[in-house]
Amino acid sequence: MNPTPAIDYQQQRFMYQPCLEQTRPADAALHPVVVIGAGPVGLVTAIDLARQGIRVVLVDDDDTLSTGSRAICFAKRTLDIFDRIGCGQRMVDKGVGWNRGKVFLREEAIYEFDLLPECGHARPAFINLQQYYVEGYLLEQARQHSLIELRWKSRVSAIAHHADHEALTVETPEGS
Structure with a gap:
């Protein structure tokens, strides 16, 4: 039996995919929580919220995990x-x-x-x-939760405050 090959978390790339707000704006829903950044804190926050039954959109401006280590x-x-x-x-x-x-x-x-x-x-x-292992393990955990929607190559460029919600402008490869 061949052992499972080790995952090179530093080389993984994650596909950008258009979201519902872009493809069918009329059907887009409000999201109770948007977490900005898929580093260790963002991933843990999204996972913890999903474990409590809260739907989360996690956006990150990159398409990779951390290269090197900012935390070790x-x-x-x-x-x-x-x-x-x-x-x-x-x-x-x-x-x-x-x-x-x-x-x-x-x-x-x-x-x-x-x-x-x-x-x-x-x-x-x-x-x-190394941080890329931490993020890789957390990402694998996040992917097990149906309440977490991951959005790569999505950079929050503005936040508009309203009395009952926040409106985010998110820059993607296909525009805002």
């Missing part, structure tokens, strides 16, 4: 959130867990700490994991 170290509280939305174990398995650290000023260690696991806590104090 994830603490216990973040791991608790990843557990709650269903992908914490996968992240812990892939990442490097640690509880001890040192802070240096040039060659001199100026501070050391040991964050032993709390009683009853199943996770390390921190894991190091």
Whole structure:
């Protein structure tokens, strides 16, 4: 049996697809929540809302996950959130867990700490994991929710405030 090939999250590209507001404006519905940005915070927000039965449109101006890492170290509280939305174990398995650290000023260690696991806590104090893995795992989780609509290559360019709603202008490859 051949093992499943590893996904290269840095090379994935996501297709832009016209949305209902563009193809049939008369049939377009109001969306209770629009999350702007498919980074770790945006993806977790969309997943958490969908788990609570709230329909979400998630827009991102790119067609890729993060390249490189703007975030690489994830603490216990973040791991608790990843557990709650269903992908914490996968992240812990892939990442490097640690509880001890040192802070240096040039060659001199100026501070050391040991964050032993709390009683009853199943996770390390921190894991190091590249952001593209975090986003890839979260995206796979988001795709399992029918209440999340993902829109790639869609950049919010304006927000108009109204008494009972917000109106977003979104730039896409096919226009606003």
